[in-house]
Amino acid sequence: MGLREVLTPFTVWKRVFDEPVTIKDPIGRPGADRYRGFHQNDMDKCIGCGTCETICQNAAIDMVPIEGVEPEKGDSGLRPQIDYGRCCWCALCVDVCMTGSLTMSNEYTWVDTDPDKFRFIPGIDGDWKDDVAGYEREGQRVLSGVERIHMEEMEPEARICNFDEIVAGYTREEAVLEADRCVECGLCVATCPAHMSIPDYIAAVRDQDYDRGLQLLYETNPFSEVCGRVCTHKCESSCAALHEGDPIAIRWLKRHIIDEVPFDRRIELIGQPVEPNGRKVAIIGAGPAGLTAAFDLARAGTSVVVYEALEHAGGMMRYGIPEYRLPYDALDRDIGVIQAMGVEIKTSCRVGRDVMMEDLQRENDAVVLAIGLHMGRSTRVPGTDGPGVEKAVDLLRRITDGEEVPVPEQLVVIGGGNVAMDIARSMARLQKAKYGEVGITLTALEDIDHFLADPEEVVESREEGVEIFDARGPQEVMRDASGAVTGLRTWRVKSIFDAEGRFAPAYDESDERVHAGTMVIEAIGQAADTSLLGEALTEALEWNRGRIRIDDAFRTSEPWLFAAGDAVKGPDVITAVADGHRVARTVMEEFSARQVMQ
Amino acid sequence: MRDIHARLKQRHHLGQFERQRPGLAFFTVPREYLRGLLLDLRDKEGFSHLVLLTAVDWMEEGLFQLTYMLNNRAEDVTFGIRVMLDRDEAEGDSIHDLWPTAETYQRELKEMFGINFPGSPRIDDEFILEGWTDLPPYRRDFDSLAYSQQTYAERPGRVTHDPREHMKQKLYPDGV
Known part of the structure; x- marks a missing residue:
């Protein structure tokens, strides 16, 4: 230590009678208008997507259930709780917020002896809840893209004179950019009737891992060629991104994955069904519900024959949806994978004419009715x-x-x-x-x-x-x-x-x-043509306003007969797919129950 | 401001003049011309005040950007002068002899970005981080979340919920 260091402290004595520039009691002094103080959250605007939790670099945020806020379409019912022992006031959570509900007050003093008090739910707790001053994001969110990547489509003049497919599909570059906009909150999954793993397969697009993407698609939906084109995409109506911008093009990204995986590779990736279990199921109707059930049952080792009255399989996907929206070869690839699982489809075979209902009942362990509305x-x-x-x-x-x-x-x-x-x-x-x-x-x-x-x-x-x-x-x-x-x-x-x-x-x-x-x-x-049932069965079955009555698990009142799809529920392909899974599960549960009985 | 830029452009190899608002403009200069430029600005053009010295990590481009803000108090104009450095080498030229305050900024940049300024006094002394052993925290490859999780204890009793799982439990518990 030199002489300078020893003497320096004494030089401040010359200021001893000066007016101090500091404030004697800073408590109660308001922060600047845009000061980043304690958080505020508009509870009605917040959708509980948890993006604030994901971005927080201090792991300061937990998503917690709130009394009186129930999960519903597009809202998880959760709200952020902030641990102020960890928060560093960086405001990334405010900047990333998908709805703009999360802001900050300019309040910055808070004294308490109980450390747990500082774990706090903005919007419910805090005297500064409704303060106007403080930090909020200026303008629209910029941390995740607001505009959807444009999809190339044929112009009206070019498409009106033919039945060529209108939508071009994304290139890899376009798909990655669109996938990049997704914050993977998963609010969409509950809305999808088949509860597809949407955030996971979008992540697979971003990672350019199409094999994984395809496997994820097939876990919940064997009709991705179809749904990637014509799905009613209700998922996009509960996307967190739509509150300030375009929702993610979930449907187009699904189609992109399937576009990128060649047919043979799909079969390789899904793998072969398990060992035969000795059970036989007849499915009536080769539409999305019947074929999805067939796919699930065949993969579980059941021997499945699908009876289709028309010349080709596909049901309304082929005979209802025009070719410019869904080309037949795309549909054929989805059906081809299902056939590769060992499902036999007998086309031009009308039940009640070419084969009798009683025979199907006698020769099978179960019959699934998926006749649609034709x-x-x-x-x-x-x-x-x-x-x-x-x-x-x-x-x-x-x-x-x-x-x-x-x-x-x-x-x-x-x-x-x-x-x-x-x-x-x-x-x-x-x-x-x-x-x-x-x-x-x-x-x-x-x-x-x-x-x-x-x-x-x-x-x-x-x-x-x-x-x-x-x-x-x-x-x-x-x-x-x-x-x-x-x-x-x-x-x-x-x-x-x-x-x-x-x-x-x-x-x-x-x-x-x-x-x-x-x-x-x-x-x-449309209505279902139920004439194939025959008089005796029509009489025996329970009905509900002209439709066959089913329970939550798609059982009819006859123990061997199950029903799914548009004929009993509706209204779209993805719901039929979901029903197909459900009815297949019920049939398999039925088999297990019978096994226990025997 | 444009005239000063035009006057010095050739001698110091200045980049394009970028006006941000009245009284504030930016431009880039090659590292080897920085010192000469600063001297000219300070001694001949009246830019006597070093407002600040800071850095930006352009990780993807493999560059660090130094920004020197210089102010001419009499004219009330400010120049932001950018110098691009190789990120791997991460070394700049000390200007503590031109403005003594630069010493403090350079110590901060050494600690927060790991940019060295050989010859700058006390350059290796700790600035605000005590006993720091990790990557310099302002480098963009520093994982703030991982660091805070390793370093700070979790308060007991914290529980979080995944939105997707929570909705499943509440809305469709058996998966359909």
């Missing part, structure tokens, strides 16, 4: 009987089969669901090929904001020249003296349901329109 319903307004009025499902089936269907220059479609859009857009393509022009009017009971069809279906239909009249109720199919259809008369819909919520449309009769057209296509819903 009979179009009619509005039954005057004029629907007779030529010139068609059912959408019948026409779609005939187009798939390559049959010649009547294509008038001007036609009217009734319905606002996906089937209505499918038939309108299919007929538009045929009109374009035949006349060079599209002449389609579509009327629906719902107003445009409440259409049952996916929003992109409505947009694309309009792009392709389909003219949509919403909130119109059909009153009569107009015919001329010779009986030929000339158009559809409609009234404006005032309301669709009555006070008790029953279907009872009310019309404004003064607002009448006649939509010209020489064909009317009804696309207002």
Whole structure:
């Protein structure tokens, strides 16, 4: 120590009578307006995604259940609890917050003798809960991308004259960028009917590990070619990213994985089924529910035969969904993997005609009914009987089969669901090929904001020249003296349901329109064709409003018969897949129970 | 400001003039021209005040960026001068003889980023981290979370829940 160090302390004595620049009692002095003090959380805005917990570099945040906040679609019901013994006030949690619910007050003094008091749930605890001053993120979140990576699609002019697939699929570079936007919170998993491991397979895309991605897909869904294209993707409506930006393109990323794994490699990765267990199951209907059940049962060693009335397997995936949305070869690859598991599919084999229900019952340990909804319903307004009025499902089936269907220059479609859009857009393509022009009017009971069809279906239909009249109720199919259809008369819909919520449309009769057209296509819903059951079984089964009654596990009232898919539940492919898994599990549980009994 | 930049550009190999707002502009200079530039700015252009010296870790590019903020009090203008260093070598040139305060900044950069300034007084003395043995903590490859988990004890009684698992338990416990 030198002389300087010894003397320096004494030099401060010259300031002993100066006014101090420090504050004598700093307690109570407010922080700056943007000071990062104790956290605040808007409990209604917070969705419990836990991204704040994930980013915290001090492991200061726990996600905890809160009384009165229940998990629901898009909200885990959890809320962050912060350990102030660890928090370093860096505000990364605020910057990364997916909804902007998490902010900070400018309050920074808090004295307590109990260390556990400093473990704290913002939004519930703290006097600064509603303070306005403090730190919040300026502008939109930047730590994870806000905009969806654009998907290449055919322009309307290019696609309207053919049935080529519209959506191109992501390149690897695009897929990685899109996957990178996902924060892997997993809120989407509960919404997916099949509870697919969405965050895990998105992570596999990001890691470019397509083998792992494919294995994850097959754990919950043997129809990724299909669902990667036409899934109703409800998962995307509970994505954390949608609160400030576009939801992650979950459906396109699923399709990307399957695009990247060649057919043979898929079979290799899934592996062969376990040893045969000696059980036999017959499945009626080769749609998504029946084939998913077949896949699960076959992998568990059960011998499975699927009976399909139509010429090809696939059910509504083939005969309902047009080729421009789901090419047949993509569907064939999904079905091919299922067949590679040892599932035998007997096509053009109608139960009740080519094979009898009693025989299936006698020769199998269980029968699963997955017959779908293939009979179009009619509005039954005057004029629907007779030529010139068609059912959408019948026409779609005939187009798939390559049959010649009547294509008038001007036609009217009734319905606002996906089937209505499918038939309108299919007929538009045929009109374009035949006349060079599209002449389609579509009327629906719902107003445009409440259409049952996916929003992109409505947009694309309009792009392709389909003219949509919403909130119109059909009153009569107009015919001329010779009986030929000339158009559809409609009234404006005032309301669709009555006070008790029953279907009872009310019309404004003064607002009448006649939509010209020489064909009317009804696309207002379908029913199951249950004639295959035969009289005795129909009588024996319990029914529920025209549908076969099933319990939570998809058992009918007959111990050997199970039912799944659109015919008993609906409404989409992914739900049918989920049902297929469930019914397969029930059948296997049934087998185990019988084994115990024996 | 543009005129000063234009005047010194050739001699000191200055990079592009980037105006950020009135009275504040940035540019880059090669390491070997830094000292000459600082001397000219201090002694001929009135930039007598070193506001701060800090660094940015451009890990992916393999570079450290030093930023020298120099202020001309009379004119109320500030220059941000950037020098890019090789990240592996991580060594800059000390300017403690031009501004004595640089000594403190350089000690901080040595401790927080591991950037050495040979010849700078007390460069190896601890600055604020006592007994630090890990990677310098401002380097982006330093894993803050792993460090805090290893270093600080967990308060007993903490429980967290995974959103996905929690929703499964509450909404579809048997998996369907």
